[in-house]
Amino acid sequence: EVQLVESGGGLVQPGRSLRLSCAASGFTFDDYAMHWVRQAPGKGLEWVSGISWNSGSIGYADSVKGRFTISRDNAKNSLYLQMNSLRAEDTALYYCAKDESEVVAGPIDYWGQGTLVTVSS
Amino acid sequence: EIVMTQSPATLSVSPGKRATLSCRASQSVSSNLAWYQQKPGQAPRLLIYGASTRATGIPARFSGSGSGTEFTLTISSLQSEDFAVYYCQQYNNWPLFGQGTRLEIK
Numbered sequence: 428e429v430q431l432v433e434s435g436g437g438l439v440q441p442g443r444s445l446r447l448s449c450a451a452s453g454f455t456f457d458d459y460a461m462h463w464v465r466q467a468p469g470k471g472l473e474w475v476s477g478i479s480w481n482s483g484s485i486g487y488a489d490s491v492k493g494r495f496t497i498s499r500d501n502a503k504n505s506l507y508l509q510m511n512s513l514r515a516e517d518t519a520l521y522y523c524a525k526d527e528s529e530v531v532a533g534p535i536d537y538w539g540q541g542t543l544v545t546v547s548s
Numbered sequence: 549e550i551v552m553t554q555s556p557a558t559l560s561v562s563p564g565k566r567a568t569l570s571c572r573a574s575q576s577v578s579s580n581l582a583w584y585q586q587k588p589g590q591a592p593r594l595l596i597y598g599a600s601t602r603a604t605g606i607p608a609r610f611s612g613s614g615s616g617t618e619f620t621l622t623i624s625s626l627q628s629e630d631f632a633v634y635y636c637q638q639y640n641n642w643p644l645f646g647q648g649t650r651l652e653i654k
Binding site for chain 2: 462464472527
């Protein structure tokens with residue numbers, strides 16, 4: 428059974444940093460691209476960032492480019508999101524999600540339950 | 549930059565009836581289009597990929613059609629568990645979601 432478990436969310440002040448982690452199990456992690464998708468309270472889904480199986484292809488939404496960094500450790504079956512210079516508009520539930528393919532070119536076939544990030548003073 | 553537009557924003561349909569949801573891309577995404585269902589307090593669930601292929605375990609009452617810029621999700625006979633928010637997503641380029649359609653009970 429595919430499991431994606433996010434951690435690292437919490438309350439943080441504007442301008443500060445936070446690092447999210449996602450522990451994956453139930454599939455061969457290094458065979459698939461991975462994503463972070465967020466959802467602000469009461470709003471729709473927003474793709475944040477994606478990374479191919481070997482970290483050779485990485486992409487970011489314009490709203491986070493230059494502030495967020497995605498990475499993965501295939502030896503640890505883990506995905507990460509380093510979030511710097513956080514803003515109030517980054518407040519959201521952050522989902523870790525698995526791509527159906529090895530590159531960032533497929534649908535998202537599995538989702539975690541999310542970790543909540545609240546940016547507020 | 550691609551823009552994904554879903555319509556309508558809210559759709560009210562009676563149980564047992566058919567629901568038709570639309571998704572339009574501002575430029576062609578070929579058949580690289582997925583549909584997701586999200587219920588309150590839950591993560592999204594993949595329903596359709598490749599514009600028309602049902603994901604594993606998805607009932608046959610869900611069907612997708614279209615290619616290029618115009619796509620449709622049809623639910624043939626609405627069950628109580630189908631009332632939710634539906635999102636389309638293109639993956640022809642970096643992923644992008646539509647703003648969602650809320651399907652509510654009439």
